[in-house]
Amino acid sequence: MTTEQSERNGTQSNTETERRPQPSRSIFTVPTPIKQLFDRFPLLTYPANELPLRAPRHRDAHVLYIFATEEGARNGAPSYNPACLKWQTYLKFNDIPFRLVSSNNHASPSGALPFLLPSHESESIPTELSRATQPVPSAKLQRWTMNNSSSAVEEPGDLRYEAYLSLLDHRIRRAWLYTVYLSPNTTSLAEPLYILPSSTNPFVRLTLAHELRRAAEKELLKHSAVINADILYKEADEAFSALEMALGDDEWFFGNKKPGLFDASVFAYTHLLLDEGLGKGWVDTSLRDKVVGRRKLVQHRERILKAYYADSA
Amino acid sequence: MVLQLHVWGPAFGLPSIDAECTASVAYFNRIVPQAHWVLVADYDTSISPQNEYPLLIDGSTYVTGFTNIVSHLRNHHSGAYDLDYHLTSEQQTDRTAFVSFLQSAATPLVDLSLYVSSENYSAATSSSYTAILPWYLNYTIPPTRRDLARSRTAHLGLSSLDVSLQRDVAGPGSMSLGSDFEAAKRDAGIPTADTGAQPNMLSMGRGKGLQGFLSSPIYAARFKLDTLTNELLEPLFELLGKKDYLLEGGRPSSLDCLAFGYLATMFYPTLPQAWLKEALQLRYPRLVRYISRLREELLGREDIQAADVWTISSSKTKNEASITDTRNSVGLRLPWHPRSARPLHTTLKRATDEMVSNLPLVAKLLPQDAVIQASNTNISTTIPSSLPSPILMKTLRIFTAAIVGTFTGIAIVHRRNPRDGDLIFWALRPGGGGLGEAGDLLRALAYQLPR
Numbered sequence: 001m002t003t004e005q006s007e008r009n010g011t012q013s014n015t016e017t018e019r020r021p022q023p024s025r026s027i028f029t030v031p032t033p034i035k036q037l038f039d040r041f042p043l044l045t046y047p048a049n050e051l052p053l054r055a056p057r058h059r060d061a062h063v064l065y066i067f068a069t070e071e072g073a074r075n076g077a078p079s080y081n082p083a084c085l086k087w088q089t090y091l092k093f094n095d096i097p098f099r100l101v102s103s104n105n106h107a108s109p110s111g112a113l114p115f116l117l118p119s120h121e122s123e124s125i126p127t128e129l130s131r132a133t134q135p136v137p138s139a140k141l142q143r144w145t146m147n148n149s150s151s152a153v154e155e156p157g158d159l160r161y162e163a164y165l166s167l168l169d170h171r172i173r174r175a176w177l178y179t180v181y182l183s184p185n186t187t188s189l190a191e192p193l194y195i196l197p198s199s200t201n202p203f204v205r206l207t208l209a210h211e212l213r214r215a216a217e218k219e220l221l222k223h224s225a226v227i228n229a230d231i232l233y234k235e236a237d238e239a240f241s242a243l244e245m246a247l248g249d250d251e252w253f254f255g256n257k258k259p260g261l262f263d264a265s266v267f268a269y270t271h272l273l274l275d276e277g278l279g280k281g282w283v284d285t286s287l288r289d290k291v292v293g294r295r296k297l298v299q300h301r302e303r304i305l306k307a308y309y310a311d312s313a
Numbered sequence: 314m315v316l317q318l319h320v321w322g323p324a325f326g327l328p329s330i331d332a333e334c335t336a337s338v339a340y341f342n343r344i345v346p347q348a349h350w351v352l353v354a355d356y357d358t359s360i361s362p363q364n365e366y367p368l369l370i371d372g373s374t375y376v377t378g379f380t381n382i383v384s385h386l387r388n389h390h391s392g393a394y395d396l397d398y399h400l401t402s403e404q405q406t407d408r409t410a411f412v413s414f415l416q417s418a419a420t421p422l423v424d425l426s427l428y429v430s431s432e433n434y435s436a437a438t439s440s441s442y443t444a445i446l447p448w449y450l451n452y453t454i455p456p457t458r459r460d461l462a463r464s465r466t467a468h469l470g471l472s473s474l475d476v477s478l479q480r481d482v483a484g485p486g487s488m489s490l491g492s493d494f495e496a497a498k499r500d501a502g503i504p505t506a507d508t509g510a511q512p513n514m515l516s517m518g519r520g521k522g523l524q525g526f527l528s529s530p531i532y533a534a535r536f537k538l539d540t541l542t543n544e545l546l547e548p549l550f551e552l553l554g555k556k557d558y559l560l561e562g563g564r565p566s567s568l569d570c571l572a573f574g575y576l577a578t579m580f581y582p583t584l585p586q587a588w589l590k591e592a593l594q595l596r597y598p599r600l601v602r603y604i605s606r607l608r609e610e611l612l613g614r615e616d617i618q619a620a621d622v623w624t625i626s627s628s629k630t631k632n633e634a635s636i637t638d639t640r641n642s643v644g645l646r647l648p649w650h651p652r653s654a655r656p657l658h659t660t661l662k663r664a665t666d667e668m669v670s671n672l673p674l675v676a677k678l679l680p681q682d683a684v685i686q687a688s689n690t691n692i693s694t695t696i697p698s699s700l701p702s703p704i705l706m707k708t709l710r711i712f713t714a715a716i717v718g719t720f721t722g723i724a725i726v727h728r729r730n731p732r733d734g735d736l737i738f739w740a741l742r743p744g745g746g747g748l749g750e751a752g753d754l755l756r757a758l759a760y761q762l763p764r
Contacts (some may be wrong), residue, residue: 160407162548170417182685191700202701222465225364229380229687238409239632245406280696313323
């Protein structure tokens, strides 16, 4: 190697060491001419994108998914579905703070509303980390409430508890199914509450209406070969009169000091039946009339409405 | 006036195969003097306005179902046939609640034990139906009732009972010599090497440990069944307490009749899968004593034979004395009566209706709207539906059908009269040489060339 060469090499390597750091700083460095070009324009920074609408935002609160209108869910108004209203009321009885989200059956892991998504704060024990965010279906809500509420009361071990509960879960529920989905109330209750908000497509709506009707018929046909409105209403009437007798002059059912799950279950039906503005109003008032006349049940409903739903009215 | 009670025919030594029918018979036998009512073992539900039994025909009034019959008897006949007159109003309320509880909690259990469990169904229930139904209805009524029971218990997730647990016990000769030998050993009561036939301790969980053993379908179902059974029997047991009857007052009420109907249907049948009977015997002996005491008080100690009742109910005689004679000769104490004779053509019509509505494809085509009986008296206004009206839908449907029909027609006509010319010539050309697909390709190319 000659000195000339080595000199050239030296200068080359020198110039290289001088130039190298610049491109290696980042390949993203904007070439100078382009940078100059862009410097002439003002830089506009867009605000950060919002989270998707469905992303949970209030992770610190329990969220109850129920049938409700958007506005109703914001205000904490009572749900228009008896099963949802029952658990909504029960959680309120037990001083559990929660937010409401309007939803439908397709959103639920169990296929039926309501379900509750517990807050992230409740995961006190590390082993429960994975389980804490699991949704709680309605069948397990009572147990969950017992574990999470400081003021939760055990249900009374009353002998008649199960029997009276069967009145609600069978006789009154059946009459309710009939009156909402099959009687002329369909157009004023089932339609505006369940079908119209689900879709704007007339064909989807029609299918939904058909499916709802079929489901209600199927449920009723399990218990009798023919759906007879008079018998359904008569049985519901007997049930309501039995419930009124059971309540008697007590404040809450079975002489409890605090309202419990049974009161919530009764309220879920009596409130909706007594609510004049439900949907587009009652057309066929047969079932509603059975409650209107029962003073004690009406008072029971008003007591709960005043104490627990005063702010949402 | 004579009250007519129509029920499903007798089975398992009880007056009826159906729990509510048995309950109604017990109720009538307890309070209505025997001269004032007749009992008909019937099967044609079309006479009942609700297609169901028990059915009470009181003059021109038709009443269906146990609770409706009881409330009809309470409100008519000036309360003479009211079993519950001694109850206080509070007890009346409790009765209403417990009647509803019984119906809701006991029906699934009876369904599971008699209908859903395939072993029990094939061994006991279907043969009991054979004894009380004419031959042509055996193909329709029991399967229909079984399907209903299935749909009622579907939410319980116990369909595993439905799987036939019986291994095919094939006749001799159909299998190898070894299995013949095993079968002979089994018949002789010698334990065989065929471990799969019965879930015994050796095949326990198939090596999956205790958990695998317990989660095998039959045991998992057993746990669920026990829970269900306890949900019904525990409250009844507590309600009964040390009393003779479910409610205070020292005499049976309509609640006792209904409880007897359900519990007897659970307890008396002899079934291969007798989990209900075992649960009653092992855990609730007091309820068992209660059932047998009620049976004696309400029905008398008699074991009703379906064949005896069948002879009476299908006899043509109208003579009261001869009916009584027949009844006494076979020793039936309940006032069984013959069915009113129905003309042949209605029987034929019913038979065809039943068959047609059960044919797999035809049944789908027939309109199957649920029968809804309603008297709309309380309707103030009507609110028009905001859904597309049925007329619009019908028009749309007809329109679509017309378009589809037209296109199909055109296609058919086109196929029948294909255009003449090259195409036919092309299709009739004899097959190409040895070039196979390549030959076809080449020929197609050659065809493109100008001739």
